[in-house]
Amino acid sequence: MTVTLADVAARAQVSPATVSRVLNGNYPVAAATRERVLRAVDELDYVLNGPASALAAATSDLVGILVNDIADPFFGIMASAIQNEIGGPGGRAGGERLAVVCNTGGSPERELTYLTLLQRQRAAAVVLTGGAVEDAPHVAAVAAKLRKLAAAGTRVVLCGRPPAPDTEAVALTFDNRGGGRELTEHLIGLGHRRLGYITGPKERTTTRHRLEGHRAALAAAGIEEDPRWTVHGGYDRGAGHEATLELLRRDPSLTAVVAANDSVALGACAALRESGLRIPEDVSVAGFDDLPFSIDAVPALTTVRLPLAEAGARAGRIAMGREEAPPDGIATITGELTIRGSSGPPGH
Amino acid sequence: MTVTLADVAARAQVSPATVSRVLNGNYPVAAATRERVLRAVDELDYVLNGPASALAAATSDLVGILVNDIADPFFGIMASAIQNEIGGPGGRAGGERLAVVCNTGGSPERELTYLTLLQRQRAAAVVLTGGAVEDAPHVAAVAAKLRKLAAAGTRVVLCGRPPAPDTEAVALTFDNRGGGRELTEHLIGLGHRRLGYITGPKERTTTRHRLEGHRAALAAAGIEEDPRWTVHGGYDRGAGHEATLELLRRDPSLTAVVAANDSVALGACAALRESGLRIPEDVSVAGFDDLPFSIDAVPALTTVRLPLAEAGARAGRIAMGREEAPPDGIATITGELTIRGSSGPPGH
């Protein structure tokens, strides 16, 4: 039926051990023998049995990448960069590793299940991207899993996610708080005093940090925040659209809307326009992330640029052991305030 | 070190065979015994060894999803839908399958390598998404691989990709030609006679089909196409931006620009605006796919809506054998012309 190592060995007139060694290239094999084996492999069209190999060697070449939403370019861009460094086919690295992107949909259960699945596959490494859910039991459960994975020799890297305490996981964290603060400071600097804020999904670290940054900026400027100015939403444009309508209903005198991310900001722009408001003359809008489409919005979006691809690449290299982990296993990556047309002085 | 089936068996005072049966649930086990085993599993925190299981059972629960560009929502949306049906954690289906998204970057070699990797892992199913490269040797190589995969029991489904001849692969194809034609007919109907076209990457089926549809519409309307009106590009906004500038340079009298997809269209809009042209008063723009951000463009993009999520879901179900394949293994999925603000009558 299927061709096995033994078949190749028979054809090349060598032992299975030799074939294995030729294929793995980690043991001296005479050139002539190697040649013969390779020819046999080719002639028989042999394909290694991954599971058998993984079982015998007690390692696999699977690398897991967990993302919250695969349809969101925020994750797509990171995943792409990670995968590139992981050394999948054509990637920068040599080995042929299978990078598997797992879509958790932001659900804690799915996240946990995927981690178990990866543990089951004896994954070589796991990269968790994006914000984490803050529910205490879940945080503990994830930490426990990560510890187990690490114990089994799986390298764990967090990319754009806060550190996991009591864990060997390396963390590359985005400075969401700082970015949020800068953004709002910029708006305040333009003269805004009444700013609406649309958050991401509740219970997410990213959501909380960006909001905290926003509030820190307000506090620093001595602006007292009105509770009506904050609306909880999600990370998609629809959420931004609805939330903006709600904000306008609550306080039509707002002169700026800060969104949890660019997609939300886009939805906000749409809602504002539908309401007959001009951007930025009547209301300024700001996003976060600087995804590719943000520059094409009209007006172009003021936002905080996050080096998604760079962070992903670095995470990938660390996961493969090709780059040293940052001191203490934690590195903070800062965003860059990017001012464009969607923000301007209020009320003119 | 790691807990094995045997450990669990010892703890539960049964044979390894019984534990395996409890875990797989495909053989009668007395309730009391099952109970005992489950408790042992829990107490020892046992995690099945995937490779060992796959080796012994000669099957795995891996499902591969090949995409051309994971950072592009076009693929993200499909992948997400597929994964949901595949029955990954939390998905609709029961089993816990590991859906792995592989990013080929549009490269034929990577595509082939990933297929080999999946074959190596004895994947349960493989879904290939998006347009294919048309290079003859590569098409043959892929077909050969797909045949081999099918022979090994792997179900193969193509989603948004033309059928692979001489293959058992089920194909859900998008009617790119028809969509392209409708779109251009719409523009011609508005009165446009000089239409620029920005293609996707060369040698891709999607690129060719959309362009063919466009030309068919021109021909049907008796419009003779000027070679200068076609610029070859890519699928990202940058390509659209550049290509549009080039189109304007070649023939400033164009009254409409048809783009290979929405991202390209967005880039085109930006370029037009920079050139001081209004949309749609001076130049109409049309995209393709109707990605989420297209409705938020200003003006909102006229495009062809492709039911990405639906198609993905269906592909996923077929891959899992939960839905019957279409007759002859081929189904054509049509897009829906979606007219919005970016297209209007020329020259007013």
Place this chain on the structure above:
DNA sequence: CCTCGGATAGAAAGCGCTTGCTAGAGAAGG
């Protein structure tokens, strides 16, 4: 009371590959 059949559980033979150890063959050294 004995036999037979249905339900459960166990024994054991692999699944295809890796790798520690051993063996043979020349090359080099004494």
Place this chain on the structure above:
DNA sequence: CCTTCTCTAGCAAGCGCTTTCTATCCGAGG
């Protein structure tokens, strides 16, 4: 010319799980 290495290649023992075949235990039927 024999011993001692250095190279290569083979042997064989698993890796941890699944599954066929067999054994055992009971209650039912004769």
